[in-house]
Amino acid sequence: MAVCIAVIAKENYPLYIRSLPTQNELKFHYTVHTSLDVVEEKISAAGKSLGDQRELYLGLLYPTEDYKVYGYVTNSKVKFVIVVDSSNTSLRDNEIRSMFRKLHNSFTDVMCNPFHNPGDTIQSKAFDGIVSGMMVQTG
Amino acid sequence: MECQEEKPIIYTMENKPIVTCAGDQGLFTSLYTSLAQQLPREPMEWRRTYGRAPKMIHLEANFVQFKEELLPKEGNKALLTFPFLHIYWTDCCDTEAYKSTVKEDMTRWQTSLRAHASADWVIIVVETNDTKKKNKTNILPRSSIVDKIRSDFCNKQNDRCVVLSDPLKDSSRSQESWNSLLLKLRTLLLMSFTKNLGRFEDDMRTLREKRTQPGWSFCEYFMVQEELAFVFEMLQQFEDALVQYDELDALFTQYVLNFGAGDTANWLGSFCAPVRSWSGLLLRRPIDMEKRDGIQRGEASLLDLRSYLFSRQCTLLIFLLRPWEVTQRALELLHNCVQELRLLEVSVLEGALDCWVFLSCLEVLHRIEGCCDQAQLAANCSHTVGLWAYATDKLKSLGELCGLVSEKGPTSEDLNRTVDLLAGLGDERPETVSSLQSPYKKLKEALSSVEAFERHYLELSHAAMEMYRAIGRLRSARLVGKSLAEFYMRKGDPERAETFLQEALKSYTSEGWSLPVTHTRKQIAECQKLLDRTEDYLQTSALLAGDVNLTTEERKHFCQEILTFAGKSEDQSPKVTLSMAVFSQLTRLQFRPATASVHSGAVLQAELTLRCLMPVSVHIQQLAVSIHFDLERAGTNGRSKGAPRQTNPGTVEFSQANSSAGPESASAAGPPLELDEIQDRSPSDNSLNSTGVVCKNTHLVMRHHDSSSPTDTPNCVSPPTVTVKDGGQMLKVQDVTLEPGNNSITFTAPSGQPGTYTLRQLYATVGQVQFVLPHIYPSVQYEVYSQEPQLTVEPLSEPLLAGLPQMVKFTLLTGHYAVKKGDALQLSNTDTMPILPSASCTARITSPAAELVSESALSIQSSEKVTSISLPATPPYHTLEFHLEVLCIIPHGPDRLANERLTNGEVRHRPRSYSHPDTPMTAIDQRMSIDCPWSIYSTLLALTFYIPFKTKHSLLSAGNRKYIQVCVQNMSDVNFMLAEVKLTEKQHESLELQSLNTKTQQLLCSKHSVFCLWEVSWKDDLPSCLQCVFSANFSPPKQDVSAFKPFHYQFQLERVTTLYSVRAEILPPTGEQHCRSGFLCGLEVCITRLTEPAEGEVAEDSKIDTDGLRTTKLMYEVADSSSNWAVCGKSSGMVLMPMAADATHKVQIEVMPLFAGHLPFPKIKVLKYLPHTAALAIQPDPDSCVENDSLSLLDKVLDDQGDTASIRSRGSVHSVGSGDQQQQQRGVAMPRLEPFTAGQVFNQSYTQQVLVLPATDDHIMEVNAT
Incomplete structure (x- = not known):
C-alpha cells in the first residue's frame, strides 16, 4: 500500500519515518522533507479561507514520476505524510483518507501515553503495528 | 455567397453548423449578408436533454446551396458536415408561376429531404412591394400564395412557412418581419441540434456499450465521440467539448489499468507497440491532423494518442482561459504516460521517455508563455515550477545517460546512444522551424556537446530554483540545488558544489532530518577533501565519525582520517582546532569533596565524564581544562550569592541537547534560564536595600530568540570559532585513552590561592588536532578559601547551672594558623566564675574530615589573674577540642561591688541576673576574655548560667x-x-x-x-x-x-513588732443561743494596743490630744468577701486609739448571716489613717499601690457622704472650708489610709467560725434531679 509513512512535528523535524525496507530510505527522507513545502503552502492557504473549520486532509501534495505524496495535518500542526507508489492505481482518495484517520487515531493513542514525552520521536509498538499494516497491505 | 461544393473545410475554428439553401438562389444571395449578420446577434436558450443545464447560445450558420449529396447517407456518423436545417427561398407571388415551376421544385426538394429522413426544413416566402406593383392584375393576394404553400407542404405545420416582408427596406414592418424570421430560424436550428445531437449521442452510447464485444475498437469510438466534441466546439461550447475528451481520456486510462489487472482488450495491442518516436507534445496547432489520422487508422502509439488527446484538451482549456490547469494536467499526463508505458510493458529506448518528457514540458511551458504575459507567469510560478523541475530532472538524467556530465566527456558508446535518441525525435515540426528557442532545438543542442548541455542544464536548474524560492518552497529549491551540487561534483567542481550542499545541510540540520544531514555531510566531506580544506574536512569527518546513521565501517574510516592527520609530525604547522562537541560530550562533572569548596592547599578532585562519540578508542595526549581565577573579595558590591542550584551537591550534569541524531528543534526552546538571587545591601549597616532575581545567561537566551538562523547549533558544519584562551592555570591529565562511550577522567584541581576558580574550556589534544569545548556550560566553579582561626566555647550539657562545677567545651578551628608548641590561651580570671583546675585535661585534634588525629594532655597554669592553657601543636584547618570545668558563683546579695577592672584593663562586666524567656530559671551571663596567640585582640566569649x-x-x-x-x-x-x-x-x-x-x-x-x-x-x-x-x-x-x-x-x-491585736466576736440576738440566718446579730470588734509606741511611730503618725494623751487614728473595715454576711449600718469606721499598751477600743456592728451553717467570721481590716497634714509630710512611695487603694477608698467616702457619719464628722473637722475648697485641695493634701505590714496587726479571730441556724424549722431540702 504505502511505501513510506512519516509523522513530522510542528517544528518540522521527523517524529517518525518508516519506509519499505526494500527501498532507498534516504530518497524518502528527501521526498518527505521536500513535501513539507507544499504542506506549509496548503496550511497557509487553508488558514486564510476557512479559519478553524479546517479540513485535516490535505490531499495529494505532489506527484512524482514514481510516487504520489499525500498529506494530512492535525490541529496541533503535526503532519502526516504518506507516500504511495504511482503504479498503485487502485488506491482511491477515500482509502488514503481512511489511512490518515487510522494513523491519526494511533498517533493520538501514542500522545495519550503518560510516559511519552511530546516532542520525542515515536517509539511505540502499537503505532509501529498500525504503520506496518498500512505498508504491507497490497491493494 | 459561393456555395461549398466539395467537402467543406472543416477542422478550423471557422466551422459553423451547415444550413442548406434551395429555391431562388438570387433572392438568397441578396439577403445573405444581413441574415448572416443578424442570426448570431441574439442569444437563444438551449434546453437540453439528460438534465443538462440549459445554456444561452449565439447561433451562427454556414449557409450552403442545397445539394442532394450534402444529405447524410445512411450510417454516416459525421456531424460536422451534417446539415442541420434546410431552407427553401422563394419570392413567388404569381399563382401561375407557383403552380407551374415553384411548386414542382419545392416538391422535388421535399422528396429528397424526406428520402433522407430530414425533417428540419423551412420555406421562406419573401414579399416585396415591387413585385406587387409590377403584376397588379393577375396577382392573387400575397397571402394566398403562402396559404397555398402551407396547404401544399406544411401539413399542419404552419410554422414551417415564414413570410419575410420587404427585407431590404428600412422600415419597422421590415424589421419586425426580420425578427420573427430570425427567431424562427434560431428555434428551428436549436430544435434540430437537440434532435440530431441527441440521436448522435444515443448512437454513440450504444457504440460505447458494445466495447466489451470482440470487434470493438477504441480508435473508432474515439473518432465518433470526437465528432461530438467538434460540434460542441463549433457551437463554442468548449466546456462540453472538453468533457468529451475527458471521457475519452478516462476510458482509455481505465483500459490501461484493466490491462495492468490482467484484463486485456484486443485493440490495446496497437498501443503496446514499441515506441519509435518521442517527439513530444505538439500544442501549436488546434488539431494535429497527423496524429488524428494515425488514430483513425489505428496506427497511433500510446504516446501519439496521449499527445493528441492532451493537445485537444490544452486547446480547449486555453479557450476556457484556464492555462494553469494545462500545466497541472501536463504534469499529471507526463507522470501518467511514463507509468502507463511501464504498465503496458512497452519497450522504449533508454532515454527516449526522458526526451519525450523534456520536450513535452518545454512545449507546455512555451504554449503557456504564448498566451500569458510576463506578470501573469511570474504570479503563477507555483503552477509552472513543477514542469521546470521535471524538465531539469530529465535533462540531467539524459546528460548522465549520454556521458555529458562526466569530466572526460562522452564515450563512443555514449555518442551512439545520443544518435539513437536524436533519431527518435524525427524532424523538427514546421511550426517551430523558425523559432530559435524551440524545445526541439534545445534538446538537440543540449545533447550535442558537453558545454551546451551544461549551459542548458544550469539554465533550467537556476530557473527552477529561482521559481521555488519565489514561491517560498525553499526545501524544494534546496533539493534542486543539491542535485546541482551533485552535477558539479561529477564535473569536478567541488567548490561550487559545496555552497549548494552547505545550504541544503543548513536546512536539514535546522529541521532535524538526520538521514539527509548525514548524506549531505558525506558529500560535503568529499568536497572538502577535494578542496584540500583540512580543517573543515577534519571537522566534518569528526561529525561523521560520530554519526550513528553511518555504518561502523564508514565511521571508522572518517575517524581514521582524523587520526591519520593527527599522527603526521608536522611541527611547524599550527594545530588544527576542532569543536569538542563532535568528538565527545561532557556529560557530568563531579567534585570531590562534593562541596566544591576547600581550604587553600587542600586536595580537590574533579571527575569528568566524557561520552566519546568516536567509533574506536582514541588516545589523547593531553586533556586539559582551563581555569579562570577570580580573587574573591569579601562583600563585593554588597552582593551575596544565591544558594547553589545543583540538587546533587558537587555534581554538574550537562544537558544532552547536542546529540547529532536527535531532533534539533527539541532544543529550540533555548537554554533554560539560569536565575540567581541578588541582594543589595547597604555597605554601612548591612541592611537590605533591594533584592531581586537576575538571569545569568541572558546572552544565550536572548540570542536564541533573536536569530532564527541555526548557525550556533552544534550540528553546524564549520567548527565554531574557537579561541584558545591562555588560562594561567589548568587541570591537566596526560595520555588518556578515550573508549567509545562514557569515560571517566579525574583531575586534581589547583587550590593554592584562595578565590573562585571557574572552569572555562576543555581541550583534548590528539597529535596535530585539538578538540576544544569553548564554553563549559552551565558554568562550573569551585572555591578555595582561607579561614581565620576561630575559638568557641559552649556548654557540654545544657543548661549550665550556676553554683555547681560545670564542664564547658572549648573548640578551636585553627584555620590558616598553625598552632605551634608553646602557644597558649590566656583566660582572664574572674571572681564570679573561677576555672576549676583539673588533673586530667586532654585535647583532641581532628582533621577537617572529622578524623581523630591525636590526643594529648593539656597543661593549665593558673595565676592570680590569668589562667594559661598551653596548646599542643596543631596543623592548619584542624580542630582542637578540650573541656574545662568552671563554676559560676551565685550572686546572693543586693550589695554589689564597685566596678572592677580586669587584668587587661577592661571594665569588668558584672554578671547581671535576668529572667530568661526559655526557662523559669534566672539566667546569668558570664563573659570570658581570652587572649589568643594569633591575634593581638582579646576574644570575648559569653556563657549563660542558670540559678537552680x-x-x-x-x-x-x-x-x-x-x-x-x-x-x-x-x-x-x-x-x-x-x-x-x-x-x-x-x-x-x-x-x-x-x-x-x-x-x-x-x-x-x-x-x-x-x-x-x-x-x-x-x-x-x-x-x-x-x-x-x-x-x-x-x-x-x-x-x-x-x-x-x-x-x-x-x-x-x-516593722516586725506586733502593734495591735484584733479580736472579733459574734453575738447572737438577744434571747437566742445561736445566730439564725436572716436575723441580725452583733459583731463586736475589739482592737487592743499591745506595745508602747516606738520612737519612730510617735513621730510618724500620732497626734497629741488636748488632754496630753497621744492617740493615733485607725480605720477598721468589715468586709465580707464571700457574701456570707450582710453588714447592716456602717461597715467601716474610724477609731481614735490611745498610744499606750493595752489600750482597747470596742466597736459594735450589726451583721446578718445570710446562710445557715458554720460561717467564717467576716474579715476585719485595720488600717492606719493618716490625716492630710501627715500625708504631706510623708513622701508617698510611688510604687505603692496601697496608696492608690486608700485614695480611691477615700474618694468613695467623700462622694457618698451620708454613709459613714464618723468619716463625715472627721472630714468636716479637717476640712478647711466649703466643698469647693475641699475639691481644690484634693490631691495636694488628703487624708490617706495605709495598711500595716504583715506582722504589725495580729488578728485573733482569724479563720474563726460561728454556727448559724436556719431561720425557721422548716427544713427545705432542694433536690435537683437531672
Whole structure:
C-alpha cells in the first residue's frame, strides 16, 4: 500500500519515518522533507479561507514520476505524510483518507501515553503495528 | 455567397453548423449578408436533454446551396458536415408561376429531404412591394400564395412557412418581419441540434456499450465521440467539448489499468507497440491532423494518442482561459504516460521517455508563455515550477545517460546512444522551424556537446530554483540545488558544489532530518577533501565519525582520517582546532569533596565524564581544562550569592541537547534560564536595600530568540570559532585513552590561592588536532578559601547551672594558623566564675574530615589573674577540642561591688541576673576574655548560667511571737540534697533565731519546694528591722560531702513588732443561743494596743490630744468577701486609739448571716489613717499601690457622704472650708489610709467560725434531679 509513512512535528523535524525496507530510505527522507513545502503552502492557504473549520486532509501534495505524496495535518500542526507508489492505481482518495484517520487515531493513542514525552520521536509498538499494516497491505 | 461544393473545410475554428439553401438562389444571395449578420446577434436558450443545464447560445450558420449529396447517407456518423436545417427561398407571388415551376421544385426538394429522413426544413416566402406593383392584375393576394404553400407542404405545420416582408427596406414592418424570421430560424436550428445531437449521442452510447464485444475498437469510438466534441466546439461550447475528451481520456486510462489487472482488450495491442518516436507534445496547432489520422487508422502509439488527446484538451482549456490547469494536467499526463508505458510493458529506448518528457514540458511551458504575459507567469510560478523541475530532472538524467556530465566527456558508446535518441525525435515540426528557442532545438543542442548541455542544464536548474524560492518552497529549491551540487561534483567542481550542499545541510540540520544531514555531510566531506580544506574536512569527518546513521565501517574510516592527520609530525604547522562537541560530550562533572569548596592547599578532585562519540578508542595526549581565577573579595558590591542550584551537591550534569541524531528543534526552546538571587545591601549597616532575581545567561537566551538562523547549533558544519584562551592555570591529565562511550577522567584541581576558580574550556589534544569545548556550560566553579582561626566555647550539657562545677567545651578551628608548641590561651580570671583546675585535661585534634588525629594532655597554669592553657601543636584547618570545668558563683546579695577592672584593663562586666524567656530559671551571663596567640585582640566569649533555686521568705506572727519562714524552690530539672540550712541575723546580737527544722539534710526534688521555719526570740525590744541571711549547702544527690556548695539568700524584714491585736466576736440576738440566718446579730470588734509606741511611730503618725494623751487614728473595715454576711449600718469606721499598751477600743456592728451553717467570721481590716497634714509630710512611695487603694477608698467616702457619719464628722473637722475648697485641695493634701505590714496587726479571730441556724424549722431540702 504505502511505501513510506512519516509523522513530522510542528517544528518540522521527523517524529517518525518508516519506509519499505526494500527501498532507498534516504530518497524518502528527501521526498518527505521536500513535501513539507507544499504542506506549509496548503496550511497557509487553508488558514486564510476557512479559519478553524479546517479540513485535516490535505490531499495529494505532489506527484512524482514514481510516487504520489499525500498529506494530512492535525490541529496541533503535526503532519502526516504518506507516500504511495504511482503504479498503485487502485488506491482511491477515500482509502488514503481512511489511512490518515487510522494513523491519526494511533498517533493520538501514542500522545495519550503518560510516559511519552511530546516532542520525542515515536517509539511505540502499537503505532509501529498500525504503520506496518498500512505498508504491507497490497491493494 | 459561393456555395461549398466539395467537402467543406472543416477542422478550423471557422466551422459553423451547415444550413442548406434551395429555391431562388438570387433572392438568397441578396439577403445573405444581413441574415448572416443578424442570426448570431441574439442569444437563444438551449434546453437540453439528460438534465443538462440549459445554456444561452449565439447561433451562427454556414449557409450552403442545397445539394442532394450534402444529405447524410445512411450510417454516416459525421456531424460536422451534417446539415442541420434546410431552407427553401422563394419570392413567388404569381399563382401561375407557383403552380407551374415553384411548386414542382419545392416538391422535388421535399422528396429528397424526406428520402433522407430530414425533417428540419423551412420555406421562406419573401414579399416585396415591387413585385406587387409590377403584376397588379393577375396577382392573387400575397397571402394566398403562402396559404397555398402551407396547404401544399406544411401539413399542419404552419410554422414551417415564414413570410419575410420587404427585407431590404428600412422600415419597422421590415424589421419586425426580420425578427420573427430570425427567431424562427434560431428555434428551428436549436430544435434540430437537440434532435440530431441527441440521436448522435444515443448512437454513440450504444457504440460505447458494445466495447466489451470482440470487434470493438477504441480508435473508432474515439473518432465518433470526437465528432461530438467538434460540434460542441463549433457551437463554442468548449466546456462540453472538453468533457468529451475527458471521457475519452478516462476510458482509455481505465483500459490501461484493466490491462495492468490482467484484463486485456484486443485493440490495446496497437498501443503496446514499441515506441519509435518521442517527439513530444505538439500544442501549436488546434488539431494535429497527423496524429488524428494515425488514430483513425489505428496506427497511433500510446504516446501519439496521449499527445493528441492532451493537445485537444490544452486547446480547449486555453479557450476556457484556464492555462494553469494545462500545466497541472501536463504534469499529471507526463507522470501518467511514463507509468502507463511501464504498465503496458512497452519497450522504449533508454532515454527516449526522458526526451519525450523534456520536450513535452518545454512545449507546455512555451504554449503557456504564448498566451500569458510576463506578470501573469511570474504570479503563477507555483503552477509552472513543477514542469521546470521535471524538465531539469530529465535533462540531467539524459546528460548522465549520454556521458555529458562526466569530466572526460562522452564515450563512443555514449555518442551512439545520443544518435539513437536524436533519431527518435524525427524532424523538427514546421511550426517551430523558425523559432530559435524551440524545445526541439534545445534538446538537440543540449545533447550535442558537453558545454551546451551544461549551459542548458544550469539554465533550467537556476530557473527552477529561482521559481521555488519565489514561491517560498525553499526545501524544494534546496533539493534542486543539491542535485546541482551533485552535477558539479561529477564535473569536478567541488567548490561550487559545496555552497549548494552547505545550504541544503543548513536546512536539514535546522529541521532535524538526520538521514539527509548525514548524506549531505558525506558529500560535503568529499568536497572538502577535494578542496584540500583540512580543517573543515577534519571537522566534518569528526561529525561523521560520530554519526550513528553511518555504518561502523564508514565511521571508522572518517575517524581514521582524523587520526591519520593527527599522527603526521608536522611541527611547524599550527594545530588544527576542532569543536569538542563532535568528538565527545561532557556529560557530568563531579567534585570531590562534593562541596566544591576547600581550604587553600587542600586536595580537590574533579571527575569528568566524557561520552566519546568516536567509533574506536582514541588516545589523547593531553586533556586539559582551563581555569579562570577570580580573587574573591569579601562583600563585593554588597552582593551575596544565591544558594547553589545543583540538587546533587558537587555534581554538574550537562544537558544532552547536542546529540547529532536527535531532533534539533527539541532544543529550540533555548537554554533554560539560569536565575540567581541578588541582594543589595547597604555597605554601612548591612541592611537590605533591594533584592531581586537576575538571569545569568541572558546572552544565550536572548540570542536564541533573536536569530532564527541555526548557525550556533552544534550540528553546524564549520567548527565554531574557537579561541584558545591562555588560562594561567589548568587541570591537566596526560595520555588518556578515550573508549567509545562514557569515560571517566579525574583531575586534581589547583587550590593554592584562595578565590573562585571557574572552569572555562576543555581541550583534548590528539597529535596535530585539538578538540576544544569553548564554553563549559552551565558554568562550573569551585572555591578555595582561607579561614581565620576561630575559638568557641559552649556548654557540654545544657543548661549550665550556676553554683555547681560545670564542664564547658572549648573548640578551636585553627584555620590558616598553625598552632605551634608553646602557644597558649590566656583566660582572664574572674571572681564570679573561677576555672576549676583539673588533673586530667586532654585535647583532641581532628582533621577537617572529622578524623581523630591525636590526643594529648593539656597543661593549665593558673595565676592570680590569668589562667594559661598551653596548646599542643596543631596543623592548619584542624580542630582542637578540650573541656574545662568552671563554676559560676551565685550572686546572693543586693550589695554589689564597685566596678572592677580586669587584668587587661577592661571594665569588668558584672554578671547581671535576668529572667530568661526559655526557662523559669534566672539566667546569668558570664563573659570570658581570652587572649589568643594569633591575634593581638582579646576574644570575648559569653556563657549563660542558670540559678537552680528561687527563694522566698515570709514573717509569721502569733500575738507577740514572731516566726520567719524561708521557702526554697528548685527550678531546675535535677534533684538536689539540701544540708546545713541556716538563718542568721547580722545586726542584732540579742536576737536569737531558733530553728524549728528537724532534718539536717533534705532532698529537694526538681520543681519542688522546701520550707524552713525559725522562731525569733529577743531579750529587750524586738528591733523593727531585721537583716537576715539564709544559707544552705546543696549538691546533686548521692555526692560526697565535699561536693556541697553553698547557697545564700539575703533578705530584710521591717516593722516586725506586733502593734495591735484584733479580736472579733459574734453575738447572737438577744434571747437566742445561736445566730439564725436572716436575723441580725452583733459583731463586736475589739482592737487592743499591745506595745508602747516606738520612737519612730510617735513621730510618724500620732497626734497629741488636748488632754496630753497621744492617740493615733485607725480605720477598721468589715468586709465580707464571700457574701456570707450582710453588714447592716456602717461597715467601716474610724477609731481614735490611745498610744499606750493595752489600750482597747470596742466597736459594735450589726451583721446578718445570710446562710445557715458554720460561717467564717467576716474579715476585719485595720488600717492606719493618716490625716492630710501627715500625708504631706510623708513622701508617698510611688510604687505603692496601697496608696492608690486608700485614695480611691477615700474618694468613695467623700462622694457618698451620708454613709459613714464618723468619716463625715472627721472630714468636716479637717476640712478647711466649703466643698469647693475641699475639691481644690484634693490631691495636694488628703487624708490617706495605709495598711500595716504583715506582722504589725495580729488578728485573733482569724479563720474563726460561728454556727448559724436556719431561720425557721422548716427544713427545705432542694433536690435537683437531672
